[in-house]
Amino acid sequence: MLSRTFRAGLTVKNSVRSLSSTTKTLSSYDQPDFSSYLHNRSESTNRNFAYFMVGSMGLLSAAGAKSTVETFLSSMAASADVLAMAKVEVKLGAIPEGKNVIVKWQGKPVFIRHRTASEIDEANAVEINGLRDPQADADRVKKPEWLIMLGICTHLGCVPIGESGDFGGWFCPCHGSHYDISGRIRKGPAPLNLEIPEYDFTDEETLLVG
Amino acid sequence: MLSALFQRNSVYVATVFGGAFAFEGFFDKAINTWYDNHNKGKLWKDVKGKFLEGGDEDEDDD
Numbered sequence: 001m002l003s004r005t006f007r008a009g010l011t012v013k014n015s016v017r018s019l020s021s022t023t024k025t026l027s028s029y030d031q032p033d034f035s036s037y038l039h040n041r042s043e044s045t046n047r048n049f050a051y052f053m054v055g056s057m058g059l060l061s062a063a064g065a066k067s068t069v070e071t072f073l074s075s076m077a078a079s080a081d082v083l084a085m086a087k088v089e090v091k092l093g094a095i096p097e098g099k100n101v102i103v104k105w106q107g108k109p110v111f112i113r114h115r116t117a118s119e120i121d122e123a124n125a126v127e128i129n130g131l132r133d134p135q136a137d138a139d140r141v142k143k144p145e146w147l148i149m150l151g152i153c154t155h156l157g158c159v160p161i162g163e164s165g166d167f168g169g170w171f172c173p174c175h176g177s178h179y180d181i182s183g184r185i186r187k188g189p190a191p192l193n194l195e196i197p198e199y200d201f202t203d204e205e206t207l208l209v210g
Numbered sequence: 211m212l213s214a215l216f217q218r219n220s221v222y223v224a225t226v227f228g229g230a231f232a233f234e235g236f237f238d239k240a241i242n243t244w245y246d247n248h249n250k251g252k253l254w255k256d257v258k259g260k261f262l263e264g265g266d267e268d269e270d271d272d
Contacts, residue, residue: 051222062226063233066230
């Protein structure tokens with residue numbers, strides 16, 4: 001009984017299927033021709049194509065999202081005109097006597113040296129007439145114990161090394177310029193003393209460069 | 211060949227993200243090249259010689 005119904009059902013189904021596949025021949029109506037929409041590619045080719053398209057779209061969206069986030073973040077960075085006017089504040093209390101500190105100001109290194117009394121005497125004792133770029137130490141500092149200058153060799157722009165060289169000041173390793181404890185050129189190819197930037201002592205403990 | 215990438219989701223996603231980076235570089239380069247070509251003769255780097263007489267200064271750091 002059961003198997004009969006089953007078989008009957010199957011038959012009906014089959015007949016329906018066979019009917020539907022031959023509708024065109026049986027029907028008197030014009031049927032649309034779908035054959036141009038059909039393809040004979042394999043299922044895996046088909047699936048790979050779909051995955052490829054999905055992946056490509058993911059790739060494009062990821063690239064777009066990344067560049068959107070990047071643009072947004074870079075818009076929060078300081079702009080070039082702000083950076084050009086930038087000043088740097090340094091707490092001098094943290095610099096012990098006889099020590100160098102290098103801070104970055106407008107992309108350039110600034111040397112700050114807390115000079116000892118003997119170094120100040122040494123800087124003042126130099127006979128300035130014999131120098132290549134004659135300049136008294138008093139003209140190069142606002143307070144004798146604080147020497148502030150741009151750490152860029154006046155020869156070709158290297159950054160000199162502190163506490164070295166023949167004159168106890170700075171030494172440029174690129175072409176061997178020696179600067180003394182006041183930053184004046186004493187030996188080597190550099191034509192000028194190390195440059196002094198604009199700076200001010202806003203109070204006893206604070207230096208403002210720029 | 212391609213299906214090797216689709217076998218595992220981790221590989222698939224990694225490929226997509228890695229591809230995004232590669233694509234971004236390629237895309238930027240392509241657009242920049244096109245832009246420079248399209249505006250040839252009007253860009254600063256093209257007209258620089260006209261305004262800065264005496265050649266370009268060597269900005270070699272050494």
